[in-house]
Amino acid sequence: MSTTHLGMPAVRDDSHDTGLPTYSPAGQGNLRGATSFPKAAHEKLLDTQLRRNLGKATGIIRGKRAGVVAELDDWEELRLAGSAIKADVMARLPELLEQLEENVTARGGHVHWARDAAEANRIVADLVRATGADEVVKVKSMATQETGLNEALAEQGIAAWETDLAELIVQLGHDAPSHILVPAIHRNRSEIREIFLREMPNVDPALADDPRELAMAARAHLRRKFLTAKVAVSGANFAVADTGTLSVVESEGNGRMCLTLPDTLITLMGVEKLVPTWSDLEVFLQLLPRSSTGERMNPYTSTWTGVTPGDGPQEFHLVLLDNGRSAVLADEDGRAALHCIRCSACLNVCPVYERVGGHAYGSVYPGPIGAVLSPMLTGISGPDDPNASLPYASSLCGACFDACPVRIDIPNLLVQQRAASVESHPRPTAQDLALRAAAVAMSSPGRFAAAEKGLALGRLVAGRKGRISSLPWPLSHWTDSRDVPAPPAETARQWWARTGGNDDEQEGRA
Amino acid sequence: MATCLGDAMFPQAVKGTVKLLRRLGHEVVFPEGQTCCGQMHVNTGYLREAVPLVRHHVDVFEPVAHGEWDAVVAPSGSCTGCVRHQHAMVARRAGDEALAERAEAVAGRTYELSELLVDVLGVTDVGAYYPHRVTYHPTCHSLRMLRVADKPLQLLRAVRGLELVELPDAEVCCGFGGTFAVKNGETSTAMLADKMRNVLGTRAEVCTAGDSSCLMHIGGGLGRLRTGVRTVHLAEILASTEASQTPAAAGSAGGVRDEPAEAQR
Amino acid sequence: MSGAREEVLARLRAARDAGAPRGGVPPVPRDYHRSGSLEPGGREVLDLLVERVEDYRARVLCAGTDDEVAAAVARCLDEAGSRRFVVPADLEQGWRPRIGDRELVEEHPSAPLTVPELDALDAVVTGSSVAIALTGTIVLAGGAPGQGRRALTLVPDHHVCVVRAADVVETVPEALARLDPSVPLTFISGPSATSDIELDRVEGVHGPRRLDVVVVG
Numbered sequence A: 001m002s003t004t005h006l007g008m009p010a011v012r013d014d015s016h017d018t019g020l021p022t023y024s025p026a027g028q029g030n031l032r033g034a035t036s037f038p039k040a041a042h043e044k045l046l047d048t049q050l051r052r053n054l055g056k057a058t059g060i061i062r063g064k065r066a067g068v069v070a071e072l073d074d075w076e077e078l079r080l081a082g083s084a085i086k087a088d089v090m091a092r093l094p095e096l097l098e099q100l101e102e103n104v105t106a107r108g109g110h111v112h113w114a115r116d117a118a119e120a121n122r123i124v125a126d127l128v129r130a131t132g133a134d135e136v137v138k139v140k141s142m143a144t145q146e147t148g149l150n151e152a153l154a155e156q157g158i159a160a161w162e163t164d165l166a167e168l169i170v171q172l173g174h175d176a177p178s179h180i181l182v183p184a185i186h187r188n189r190s191e192i193r194e195i196f197l198r199e200m201p202n203v204d205p206a207l208a209d210d211p212r213e214l215a216m217a218a219r220a221h222l223r224r225k226f227l228t229a230k231v232a233v234s235g236a237n238f239a240v241a242d243t244g245t246l247s248v249v250e251s252e253g254n255g256r257m258c259l260t261l262p263d264t265l266i267t268l269m270g271v272e273k274l275v276p277t278w279s280d281l282e283v284f285l286q287l288l289p290r291s292s293t294g295e296r297m298n299p300y301t302s303t304w305t306g307v308t309p310g311d312g313p314q315e316f317h318l319v320l321l322d323n324g325r326s327a328v329l330a331d332e333d334g335r336a337a338l339h340c341i342r343c344s345a346c347l348n349v350c351p352v353y354e355r356v357g358g359h360a361y362g363s364v365y366p367g368p369i370g371a372v373l374s375p376m377l378t379g380i381s382g383p384d385d386p387n388a389s390l391p392y393a394s395s396l397c398g399a400c401f402d403a404c405p406v407r408i409d410i411p412n413l414l415v416q417q418r419a420a421s422v423e424s425h426p427r428p429t430a431q432d433l434a435l436r437a438a439a440v441a442m443s444s445p446g447r448f449a450a451a452e453k454g455l456a457l458g459r460l461v462a463g464r465k466g467r468i469s470s471l472p473w474p475l476s477h478w479t480d481s482r483d484v485p486a487p488p489a490e491t492a493r494q495w496w497a498r499t500g501g502n503d504d505e506q507e508g509r510a
Numbered sequence B: 001m002a003t004c005l006g007d008a009m010f011p012q013a014v015k016g017t018v019k020l021l022r023r024l025g026h027e028v029v030f031p032e033g034q035t036c037c038g039q040m041h042v043n044t045g046y047l048r049e050a051v052p053l054v055r056h057h058v059d060v061f062e063p064v065a066h067g068e069w070d071a072v073v074a075p076s077g078s079c080t081g082c083v084r085h086q087h088a089m090v091a092r093r094a095g096d097e098a099l100a101e102r103a104e105a106v107a108g109r110t111y112e113l114s115e116l117l118v119d120v121l122g123v124t125d126v127g128a129y130y131p132h133r134v135t136y137h138p139t140c141h142s143l144r145m146l147r148v149a150d151k152p153l154q155l156l157r158a159v160r161g162l163e164l165v166e167l168p169d170a171e172v173c174c175g176f177g178g179t180f181a182v183k184n185g186e187t188s189t190a191m192l193a194d195k196m197r198n199v200l201g202t203r204a205e206v207c208t209a210g211d212s213s214c215l216m217h218i219g220g221g222l223g224r225l226r227t228g229v230r231t232v233h234l235a236e237i238l239a240s241t242e243a244s245q246t247p248a249a250a251g252s253a254g255g256v257r258d259e260p261a262e263a264q265r
Numbered sequence C: 001m002s003g004a005r006e007e008v009l010a011r012l013r014a015a016r017d018a019g020a021p022r023g024g025v026p027p028v029p030r031d032y033h034r035s036g037s038l039e040p041g042g043r044e045v046l047d048l049l050v051e052r053v054e055d056y057r058a059r060v061l062c063a064g065t066d067d068e069v070a071a072a073v074a075r076c077l078d079e080a081g082s083r084r085f086v087v088p089a090d091l092e093q094g095w096r097p098r099i100g101d102r103e104l105v106e107e108h109p110s111a112p113l114t115v116p117e118l119d120a121l122d123a124v125v126t127g128s129s130v131a132i133a134l135t136g137t138i139v140l141a142g143g144a145p146g147q148g149r150r151a152l153t154l155v156p157d158h159h160v161c162v163v164r165a166a167d168v169v170e171t172v173p174e175a176l177a178r179l180d181p182s183v184p185l186t187f188i189s190g191p192s193a194t195s196d197i198e199l200d201r202v203e204g205v206h207g208p209r210r211l212d213v214v215v216v217g
Ligand code: SF4
Pocket: A180, A291, A339, A340, A341, A342, A343, A344, A345, A346, A347, A369, A400, A403, A404, A405, A406, A407, A408
């Protein structure tokens, strides 16, 4: 994947956690892009086709979500329960993981632990090799995107077949996913048709760009793979600690194919994807589909517990992945980011995501949650770390919080990660100096009033137009597209001092 | 609470608030020690640097917590939001629990203008007159941090002479976002373009909102393109009466004036 | 390998304590509807189920007696042109359509069909464990009477599923309370579908492209 940036030093600054252990080395894998967000956004904003594709797709899904959420009169209560269940999971995570391990093992499954992405990939590759297979079918999984599993398997001579339609489009297009739920959301039907014509062997050259025809081409392309695959790799949407049950939520049936037909199933899952009890799923199976695809229920949800004789894979491996998550857990506010159930609602409502798309974020986790989770998982190494720019990729409009089914206060986490970004500076930057000076000026009324006098200068710049159209850098980023009003002749403070608030005239500013 | 932006750049919103509240029979004081709530620092990640600003704000406005004043009002959803939802967090993060508690006491009596009018004072018809075609942009922080919901619309509907037109996709952010507008200027502009398209589609002559900052952004874009649509703070509209509808007062822009300044004389 | 286990758990324990919320973790508020207002198996809940399943563009037929079920199943098979069909050996005898010119294959747990054999069949007829009216969902439990193993309801392209009225509940929590998680479960809400191309919904991808539901009672 072109956005990988493995060698980047990512030192977690633990200086204000004195006396506490270092929780985790930073996560590795596809969690960091090569350029800062504003630079990447610059390119993406110019791509008019991308803008059109994203605007259309996110608009449709926002509408669907709003419709099915409005149907439930207990939606808020479900969100509150979901949020509280996840908070409880975080407070008991190690115990619950041990309970999960015990139950999976008791039912004939094998549990593996991976400290980081490389270790997870190694475990999976070894397990595949042990079966003698040289290919695997895959269910869409963010965890395997995070670790870069496909590339790691390829290095071992193992071919990984993505079977989710959107993942297939991304894989065939030698592209990177740009959305958690619909990884090819940046592509339109005619682009997808071109990819299929170019990359699918035996495809009908008369293939039209109708979504049904394209879906049927994917069906034909993958069917033989499903029916012959010996090994499948999946992610998991939920794992139930008290029963050892795993769950995959999907639409196309590719998940069922992978979870059912092969002899061996390997599931890679982030350690946070737990719920304590079977009945807790009653909350999440309502929150997730309505928030993600905007349906009352997704077409297929599969649950399985270990190995069932005579039904499905007779060998089951569960790989539990840390890769920076323990560091996130150690942050009292930040651990809320681990509550995420990857529904993608926050992406779909985000006005920034809608305009730049997922690739601008660099990480496999884009959008509002990606803008906090990615730097939390990797740590921020300094002002030039691309992930240092992610928390600023938001106007803090708050639409993400309203949409989030587990009530993650993403705006607050963005602010906290901005602080982490600022605190990662080894030396003060120009911005640091400017804001520190402003803080000094603004914490005293005398100094503040004096600073306001400097605004008179602005009136000179504005001249007789009453408007400023061009300012020096960095304020040129403002005046590139917006005028600035000339400062008024009299500030509110001066007006009050002069009139005691009794004066209605003197409205002129010239 | 005049807010630093209101004080320095948009005194009309502050004056409008004062005039309106006095007209409704309330006593208004302007604590001269006030400076800035620290929102820019907080939202840019300078949480440590924001601590003195929070402390100063609490020092200046603490009389409200002791019942000396009944309420603190600001003609800004985002500044009110910062006081109510971030001041205590900033103090706690710095380990100053005492400051956090004082900040919470002040925050508990701090209101955005439409909240004060509708919830605290119980008025929706403030006796205003504003004969213009107006569209209202609900700013994100008033909408989603403070949940003012349709209170500003209730107030606007009661204004005589005012023709209120609904703004399509009103709840989508205008792209301001404080330092976002500078740090991610291009994305901010792309968001602004859509907001302007919707504003222009309403054929309104005035776009109003409860935050001078967002209006500065929207007005800056509308002005740059010479669209002939002006931005006016909600407080100014609510402060207007038949008596104040002189040509100059009616055109006092909250964002950027389109007319050359001398035309205002 | 066990080194990784111990290390990850140690990190998580340290992190659990370091990031513990100052106020503790509040109890989980469960003020959402844990049961519906509609009587399980009652007329209203059945009507809701039919409406919601049809919303997914699945076909729903209602039957009162076993004979009517058999007739409805036959109609579903005929309309889809499904001639060769498979049933789990323990499927209710009364629900099976008259053979006629159709070909019936019974699968016994002791003699499972191979994947190519399953792929050569046109349809599968099964029962179900629970249905959720509010979401139009039918749940199959692997190995439960009349439901077979998972592959059976996956590989054939046409699934005819019989739902007993007594198994229909209104809400998701009521359904989960009736299910045993130790067996593999499949929650089915309409035929397979994708919205991966411009968010345009296309029904019928890898799972059965046609789903017919027969509600009894
Ligand atoms: S943060 Fe919330 S809204 Fe965003 S993907 Fe995660 S669960 Fe969904």
